[in-house]
Structure formats: C-alpha cells, structure tokens
Amino acid sequence: MEKKNIDWGSLGFAYTETDYRYSSLYKDGKWDEGGLITEPSVTMSECAGVLQYSQSCFEGLKAYTTEDGHIVTFRPDLNDARMHETCERLEIPTLPEGRFIEAVEEVVKANEAWVPPFGSGATLYIRPFIYANGPVIGVAPATEYEFRVIVMPVGPYFKGGVKPLTLRVSDFDRAAPRGTGHVKAGLNYAMSLHAIMDAHRKGFDENVYLDPASRTKIEETGGANIIFVTKDGTLVTPRSDSILKSVTRRSICYVAEHILGMKVEHREVYLDEVADFAEMGLCGTAAVISPVGKVVDHGKEICLPSGMTDMGPVTKKLYETLTGIQMGRLPAPEGWIHVIK
Numbered sequence: 001m002e003k004k005n006i007d008w009g010s011l012g013f014a015y016t017e018t019d020y021r022y023s024s025l026y027k028d029g030k031w032d033e034g035g036l037i038t039e040p041s042v043t044m045s046e047c048a049g050v051l052q053y054s055q056s057c058f059e060g061l062k063a064y065t066t067e068d069g070h071i072v073t074f075r076p077d078l079n080d081a082r083m084h085e086t087c088e089r090l091e092i093p094t095l096p097e098g099r100f101i102e103a104v105e106e107v108v109k110a111n112e113a114w115v116p117p118f119g120s121g122a123t124l125y126i127r128p129f130i131y132a133n134g135p136v137i138g139v140a141p142a143t144e145y146e147f148r149v150i151v152m153p154v155g156p157y158f159k160g161g162v163k164p165l166t167l168r169v170s171d172f173d174r175a176a177p178r179g180t181g182h183v184k185a186g187l188n189y190a191m192s193l194h195a196i197m198d199a200h201r202k203g204f205d206e207n208v209y210l211d212p213a214s215r216t217k218i219e220e221t222g223g224a225n226i227i228f229v230t231k232d233g234t235l236v237t238p239r240s241d242s243i244l245k246s247v248t249r250r251s252i253c254y255v256a257e258h259i260l261g262m263k264v265e266h267r268e269v270y271l272d273e274v275a276d277f278a279e280m281g282l283c284g285t286a287a288v289i290s291p292v293g294k295v296v297d298h299g300k301e302i303c304l305p306s307g308m309t310d311m312g313p314v315t316k317k318l319y320e321t322l323t324g325i326q327m328g329r330l331p332a333p334e335g336w337i338h339v340i341k
C-alpha cells in the first residue's frame with residue numbers, strides 16, 4: 001500500500017478531504033445498510049433539523065500504525081457506547097448493534113493510504129457523526145438522519161505540541177446542571193465558540209469552565225477533561241455530572257492505578273485548590289495529554305510548579321505509557337486495542 005505523499009510531521013489538527021467516507025441513512029423508521037462513498041459533500045433539506053435546531057452529535061477517536069505495521073484503534077467500544085448515550089439524550093435514533101465499529105473499520109481500511117506511518121508523529125483522526133437531515137419546523141426531532149464517518153491525518157491539537165498551555169477561568173459556562181454537558185452534542189461546541197475566540201483574542205490557549213451552579217469547582221475545557229497531580233504524586237481528576245466521560249481520562253486513571261501503581265482520586269476539585277497541585281494537564285483524543293503551565297483567574301496567575309517549558313515528570317510518565325499502549329510499544333490491558341488490519 002503506497003502512502004500519500006504528505007509531510008506527516010508538519011500536520012496540525014485540521015480537515016483534510018480523504019478518499020472514502022462511510023454513510024448510512026435513517027428513513028421510514030430504520031437505518032439502511034450503509035457503505036463507503038466517495039462524495040465529500042452533503043445535500044439536505046433547507047429545513048433540516050441540524051440546520052434549524054442543531055440536532056447533531058459526534059465522536060472522536062484515532063487510528064494508529066503500530067511498530068509491527070498493524071493499524072489499530074483505541075477502545076472504540078467506549079466511543080460506540082457514548083454515541084448511543086448521546087443519541088438517546090438528543091432523540092436521535094441509535095445505530096444498529098455493531099454498526100459503529102463496522103463503519104470505523106471500513107472507512108479506515110479504505111483510507112489506508114492516509115494512515116500516518118509509525119513514528120511519524122501523526123495519527124488518523126476518525127470523526128463519526130449523526131445529524132438530522134430531514135425537515136422540521138415545529139420544535140421536534142427529525143424523522144431522517146445521516147450517520148457518516150470521515151477520517152483525516154492529524155498532528156497535535158494545540159500549536160506548539162507539548163509546550164505547556166495557559167488557560168483562563170471562563171466567565172461563560174459550558175454546561176448546565178442536568179443539561180447536555182455529559183454527552184457529545186454538537187450544540188455544546190457551538191456555544192463554546194465565542195468563549196474560545198474570546199480567550200484566544202486575549203492570549204489564552206483555552207478556557208477552564210467552572211460548575212455553573214456554584215462557580216467554585218473545576219469542570220473541564222471546551223474539548224478535553226483535566227488531570228491534576230498532587231505534590232505527593234496522586235492523580236486527581238474532577239468529578240461532575242456535566243462533563244464528558246473522556247475515554248482518555250478513564251484510560252489514564254486505569255494506567256496510573258494499575259500500571260504505574262499511583263493513587264488515583266476522582267472527586268470534586270475546587271478552583272481554590274489548583275495552586276496546591278504540582279502538575280496539571282488536559283486529556284482527550286485530540287489533546288492526548290497536553291500539559292498546563294498556568295491558569296489565570298481574572299488577572300490572578302496560578303503557576304503550576306512544573307513550569308512553562310516542559311511537561312511535569314508525572315504527566316510525562318502518563319503520556320509515555322498511554323501513547324506507548326496506543327501505538328503498540330507497550331502491552332495493553334485486555335480489550336483496549338482493536339486491530340483493524
């Protein structure tokens with residue numbers, strides 16, 4: 001298989017139109033058989049549910065080339081389960097059993113020429129999504145949908161790779177208590193765009209959102225969960241019903257406890273506590289593990305002792321272990337690596 005002529009090492013996190021995508025349509029109360037297509041554009045009703053009322057959801061996972069030349073994905077069953085949960089929350093019809101993983105496998109295999117080689121620093125980002133393409137005008141779920149899976153080679157999510165980030169405490173809220181923050185609804189991201197652009201205009205890399213009820217507890221950022229390391233080496237991750245159940249965060253907690261022998265706490269974390277931690281990072285499929293060097297709370301700088309030049313030592317160990325497992329350099333816990341080819 002001849003790979004595309006791409007400078008893999010200089011890729012950022014951006015859309016590339018690859019050769020194949022998977023599409024399945026929902027109509028008359030059922031999903032059709034689905035299959036690969038080459039057409040990258042979509043045509044839909046001008047009154048589509050996604051256009052009028054943002055009825056859409058998505059997932060994000062990656063395919064990796066391992067050292068011995070296999071193409072694998074990481075825990076796709078968890079993305080499948082989360083998409084099911086998101087669909088139920090948004091009144092989108094759930095996919096038939098097995099369809100999600102089958103679609104991911106087909107589209108990755110068909111785009112093998114776009115899967116970055118082992119050691120290139122890039123990975124293949126897989127974006128499954130479902131949107132309402134059928135017309136609605138009264139506020140109601142649509143009766144027609146498309147499930148599509150697209151893939152593209154990507155590099156680091158944050159410019160500068162693993163350089164520690166500066167976050168600001170956002171005055172905007174991301175998710176209401178009992179709202180949709182715990183699912184991967186497109187609308188969660190639409191409403192975060194102004195906050196992100198405002199943060200960027202003011203020189204920050206991302207927002208830290210607080211719990212909207214008391215505005216005292218750390219939730220997550222617009223596209224990643226948060227991890228902390230205490231000065232005595234305990235991994236702490238914020239607990240909240242309104243943050244996304246990150247596959248990466250759950251995997252890091254397992255790695256920390258069962259592989260690295262660390263103490264792990266999943267609990268409420270107060271903004272006031274941030275100054276006491278030794279290290280902080282963002283975690284997610286796109287973000288992998290990105291170190292945070294500084295959090296700015298309305299002009300007050302909270303500087304993590306790990307500093308602004310490198311990842312802290314514990315974050316680095318977690319990063320190396322997690323990516324080692326994902327790329328097949330280290331043994332994986334049972335069921336984590338899904339071989340595609």
Ligand code: PLP
Pocket residue numbers: 060220221222223224225244245246247248249283284285286
């Ligand atoms: N939190 C939000 C809001 C996200 O969009 C993502 C990205 O998927 C994550 C966390 C990280 O989740 P995961 O590790 O499953 O990619």
Ligand code: COI
Pocket residue numbers: 059060061222223224284285286287
């Ligand atoms: C992912 O990490 O897969 C996401 O969906 C986050 C997104 C903000 C790029």
